[in-house]
Structure formats: structure tokens, C-alpha cells
Amino acid sequence: MMPNKQRADLTFKDNVKRGRHGWVRLTPAYSVKIVQQILIENPNIQSILEPFSGTGTTGLVAAQSGLQCDLLDINPFLVWLARVKCANYETEQLKRMREAASVILEQAKELHHENDLWQPPINHIERWWSDGRLHTLSKIFHVLHQEFPTPSPEKDLLLIAFCRLIMRWSNAAFNHQSMSFKKAVHQLQMFDEEETIYQSFLDDVTRISQAANEAITGIINVFLHDSRQVMLNGDKRYDAVITSPPYVNRMSYIRELRPYMYWLGYLKKAREAGELDWQAIGGTWGIATSRLNDWQPDDTADNIPQLKSIVDEIAQSSEVLSRYVHKYFADIAAHFANLNQVVKPGGKLYYIIGNSKFYDTLVPVEQIYADLMEQHGFIDVQIKTIRKRNSKKELYEFLVSAQKPR
Ligand SMILES: C[S@@+](CC[C@H](N)C(=O)[O-])C[C@H]1O[C@@H](n2cnc3c(N)ncnc32)[C@H](O)[C@@H]1O
Numbered sequence: 001m002m003p004n005k006q007r008a009d010l011t012f013k014d015n016v017k018r019g020r021h022g023w024v025r026l027t028p029a030y031s032v033k034i035v036q037q038i039l040i041e042n043p044n045i046q047s048i049l050e051p052f053s054g055t056g057t058t059g060l061v062a063a064q065s066g067l068q069c070d071l072l073d074i075n076p077f078l079v080w081l082a083r084v085k086c087a088n089y090e091t092e093q094l095k096r097m098r099e100a101a102s103v104i105l106e107q108a109k110e111l112h113h114e115n116d117l118w119q120p121p122i123n124h125i126e127r128w129w130s131d132g133r134l135h136t137l138s139k140i141f142h143v144l145h146q147e148f149p150t151p152s153p154e155k156d157l158l159l160i161a162f163c164r165l166i167m168r169w170s171n172a173a174f175n176h177q178s179m180s181f182k183k184a185v186h187q188l189q190m191f192d193e194e195e196t197i198y199q200s201f202l203d204d205v206t207r208i209s210q211a212a213n214e215a216i217t218g219i220i221n222v223f224l225h226d227s228r229q230v231m232l233n234g235d236k237r238y239d240a241v242i243t244s245p246p247y248v249n250r251m252s253y254i255r256e257l258r259p260y261m262y263w264l265g266y267l268k269k270a271r272e273a274g275e276l277d278w279q280a281i282g283g284t285w286g287i288a289t290s291r292l293n294d295w296q297p298d299d300t301a302d303n304i305p306q307l308k309s310i311v312d313e314i315a316q317s318s319e320v321l322s323r324y325v326h327k328y329f330a331d332i333a334a335h336f337a338n339l340n341q342v343v344k345p346g347g348k349l350y351y352i353i354g355n356s357k358f359y360d361t362l363v364p365v366e367q368i369y370a371d372l373m374e375q376h377g378f379i380d381v382q383i384k385t386i387r388k389r390n391s392k393k394e395l396y397e398f399l400v401s402a403q404k405p406r
Contacts (some may be wrong), residue, residue, distance in 0.1 A: 019211035020085050024163050026055045026078075027256060030244045030352050034386070034399070035061040038242055038350050049238040049342060051227035051335065052245045052281075054253075056082030059220045066217035070233060072225040074280050077257055077266045079224045084156045086220040089212045097154040100147055101161070101205040105198045107146075108139040117142050120262035123270050128259060133169045136197045140165070141263065157212055161204040163260050169197055170259060226279065228331050230338035237344040244352035245335070246282035248328040248365055250321075253277075254285045281331040284324065292323045300330040300337075303375055304368055310361060317359040325356075325363060336372040346406040349373060354389055354397045366398035378402035 021032055035058050039045060046067055050058040053071035055078065062069035063086045071082050111117075117138040119125065129137065141162065148155035225231050246253075254261070254277045261267040267276075274286025284292075301307055307329055315322035343349070356363045370381045381402040389395040 019214065020060055021055075021057065023085060023160050023208065023211070024055060024081055024260065025167075026253070028244070028247065028251060028253070029055045029057055032057060032061055034352060035242060036065075038240075039065055039067070042240065042348065045239045045348070047236075047238045047240075049241045050243050051225075051231075051241065052243045053082050053222065054078055054244070056085050056222070058242050059086050059222065063216045063218040063220045064214070068219045069221075070231075070236075070238070071220065071222040072227050072231060073222075074224070074226050075253060075257065075276065076224055077261045077264060078253075079222050080156075080264070080266075081160075082220075082222045084160060086216060086218075086222070087153065087156075088216045089153055089157070091213070093153050094157075094209045094212055097157050098205055098209050100154060101158060101202060104140060104143045104147055104158070105201065107143045108136075108198070111139045111142065120259070121268060122258060122262040128170045128172065129166075130171075132193060133197065136194045137162075137166055137169065140198075140201060157208055158205065159264060161201055161208050162263070164204045165197065165201050166259055166263055168200060172259070228281070228334040230341055232342065236342070238342055238347060239344055240348045240350065241339065241343060242350045245332065246280065246328075247354045248282055248325055248356045248363060249354065250282070250284045250324065252283055252285040252288075253280060254283065281335075282324075282328050289320065292320055292327065295323055295327055297323075297326050297330060300333045301326065304329055304333065304371065306364065306368065310363055313361045314358045321358050325358065329368060332369070333372060336376050340377045340404060343404045345404055347404045349378060349400075349402045349404075351400045352386065352397060353400060355395060357394060362394050366396075366400050369400045370402075373400065373402040377404065379405055 018032055039061065048058065048062050048067060048069040050062075050069060050071045053059060053073040056071055059069045059071040059082055071079075071086075073079050073082065117135070118141070119134060119138050122128065125134065128134075144155070144158055144162065148158070223231065254273045258267065258273060261273075267273055271287060274288050277283030277285035278288040278291050280288075307326070311322050311326045314325055339349075351369055353365050353369055355365045366383050370383055373381050379402065381400070384399045384401070386397045386399055389397055
């Protein structure tokens, strides 16, 4: 029977209050609990591959459980984030970071050559931050870089605090499945907003420092990698692949991550966001959508039995969405094609994935994943329904699991 509860405790929402897990949010992040449960049920898992690491949830659970985990993601900001979340920090470094935060704020308050300050080249920046807030954020950012001109663990942690700050003081709203903008609120001049922004930075620095003090016992490596290709790391083989790949729902990670990526220098021009999303499976931001019009399917997805009828049916309503779904499965099929090589005999796959609906066509994503696993030599393939996703009654999240023969 299908569970009809939405189970917010099994989504990113539950991670927010869990120390390092809550440092920077990403709506499609999955829940810590799901990974913990898999590890509790499989105490033999020592080495894990996470091919779509996102904010590094799998990696951090592995890190905190003393396991070994290689994380891959195509987005360089997320690679940085996962590295920072899964690293060990010395008490001295944390002390220096807290002291530096106070110095940064003192100097920011004193900054007067205000018009020269760098601002991120993000389109329609006024939709994200009011002039006053943007100005305060630019001052903090400027001094942070003056104090730390080169990369260091202290700087990484301060940048995490800065990421939290820019989102907290932005007009972004996360009431929906993806992000939208709040209506511009006229700021009441009754309180000193600049001072409140500084204070919230300090509060975050304290919280981040506390969470960073936790000793990490696992061994975590994070790589910038396109998981449509297999990543052979010497002759390393994994006990398990635990992941939640992109969903086929036109949700763009870039959309939500843009503010961080522009401030931290991972994006410099709007076009780059579209280019990166075109590389990402299921990406649809900017140029990525127009590229779909030129995309020609090769034979990668030919062995997916249901796909042709699904794609034909969606094409009756929208050619571009039909291509979107087709390309998504061609990319996922490429990912599964060589996965077998990196899993140990007897090793397990755990994929958390949601199904989708385009017009009247329900796409049984979980079933297609199960078929792909079987086609590529995995056995004991199982589909377990985890939770109902949103108000559309047919949308669920599933755990698709399988095993490589011994
Ligand atoms: C559903 S999210 C993963 C969320 C993650 N479980 C977490 O808790 O944060 C999927 C991730 O896959 C990444 N991705 C998309 N296409 C990729 C590709 N071709 N290779 C590697 N990573 C990719 C995206 O950047 C995104 O971070």
C-alpha cells in the first residue's frame, strides 16, 4: 500500500537542525535519516560511492559514522561545500575563525569607500537584495577577502557563514518545491538593520564553529566529476552506492544555488549557469532548454522498454518536454552502463528517486531505474515506497535497491 503521508522528516527540512547538515540548504537534499537507516540495516558497508553528492548528505553521514566515502558532483560549488562540511578542524583554527569574524565586522563598520565595493554580477540583483542589505553584505565580503586573500580552513568556514547570511537576508522564499521571490518589503527604519545583519553573521559563526568542532572519523574524498561516466579510482571498488540522483522534474539546481555561486566566484556570467545546467542531468536553466531543441537521441536509451511510448505520449503535448524526458533517461542509462565496474561482488545499490508526471503521462521513474539495474547485471532489485511527495496524488519517493552477484 502507498503511504499517504508527506513525511517532512525524510526531506532536507529535517537536516536543517542537524549541525553541519544544516549549514547550507538545497531543496532536493535528502534526509540524513534515510542514509542512517540504510547503514544501520547494512553494518557490513565500509566503503561508499555517492555519484550525485549535492550538499554531501551521504558523505557527512559516512564521515560521522567512521566510514570511507567518495563523493562526486558536477557542480563545483557543491564540491567545495561537501569538502568543507566533511573536513576535520582543529580547535586553534576554530578559535582563529571566530576571532577573525569579530575583526571583519569591526572593519566592515569602518568602511567608507563604499561605492567601489564589488558586487556579484547576478542578473536583477535588486530582486535578491535591497540596496541597503546588498551594501552591508558587500562590505563584509570585501573585508573577509582582505583578511584572507588565500584559501584556508578558517576562510572556508567564514564563507559558509557568509552563504547563510546572503540567503537569510535575501528576498528568496522557499515555500514551494523550488525557490521564488518574496514581495519587496519596505524596510522599517525603526531598527538598525545593518547592525542586525552583523549580529546574525556572528551568531552563525558561533554555531558553525560548534558544529565544526565535532571530530570526523570517516575518510571522505570529494571529486568534481560527471557521473554519466564511470569514475575509476585505481582499482578501488565500493561496498555500496548510496545516492539520490536528479529527478526528472525540470528542477534546476543552478536556480537555487545562483546567489552562492555568484558571490563565491563559481559563476561570472549568466551564460555559464546555462552551460553548467546543460551538463547536469535534468538541467533546464537558460541555454540548457534551447539546447534540447538541437539534441538528437543516440541509442543510449534504446533498451528502456517503456521509454518510447512515454516520450511519444508527452510529445503530443510538448516536443521540448518529450526531449527533456528522453535525454534525462539517456543520461541516467549512461550512468548505469558502467557502474558495475566500481561495485564489489555482493555490493549494493541504493537510489532514492521520485516519479514524475508530464501532462497526463505518469513517468514510472522507479520502474525504469529498476529495469536499468537489472539490465546492467544487478540482481535482487527492489522498489520500496518511502513517502508521498506533494499534493499531486500520484507522486511518490522511492528507494530502488539492488545487489551485484557475488
Ligand atoms: C538530488 S541532488 C543530490 C542531493 C543530495 N543527496 C543531498 O542530500 O544534497 C542531485 C545532484 O546531482 C548533481 N548532478 C547532476 N548531474 C550530474 C552529473 N552528470 N554528474 C554528477 N553530478 C550530477 C547535481 O549537481 C545535484 O547536486
